[in-house]
Amino acid sequence: MVFVLIGVLCVVLRLGGWVQFHQDDLWAWVIVLSPFALAAAWWAWADASGLTQRKAMQSMDERKAARREQQMEALGQFRPGKKKR
Template sequence: MWMLLIALVLTLLRFLEVGPLAAVSWWWLLVPYGITVAWWSFSDATGLTKRRAAERDEARRQSRIERQKQVLSPRKRR
């Protein structure tokens, strides 16, 4: 995701002709987009995306279980 943000910022700076990016060819700005596509393809092909989503879901599930245990546990009386 960070590479996509870098690509968008570079494109914006080139479009506005800011600093040294004013002289850079538009073709060079396609490199970060290509790297982004390659990374997303790799992470989807290896299952990294699904694995991270599953870990996030499991962490939420465990958090929910712990909250319910605390709510249902007998409280100390004064």
């Protein structure tokens, strides 16, 4: 997400005429658009390595644990500050 934000900022600065990244117009656009290529490479790596799936599973496990704790509290069977007997 950071690469996308940097890319959008570079495009806005380039199109607004506030910053000149390079003398040659082709290289200027290569510099401006490179964060988008880096973002695509990062997302491809994250999906291929399983990082995205691991984070999704961890988030789901945390939600399940919180929901179970809330249900146990509602039943009066579990209080976070007390030990179970």
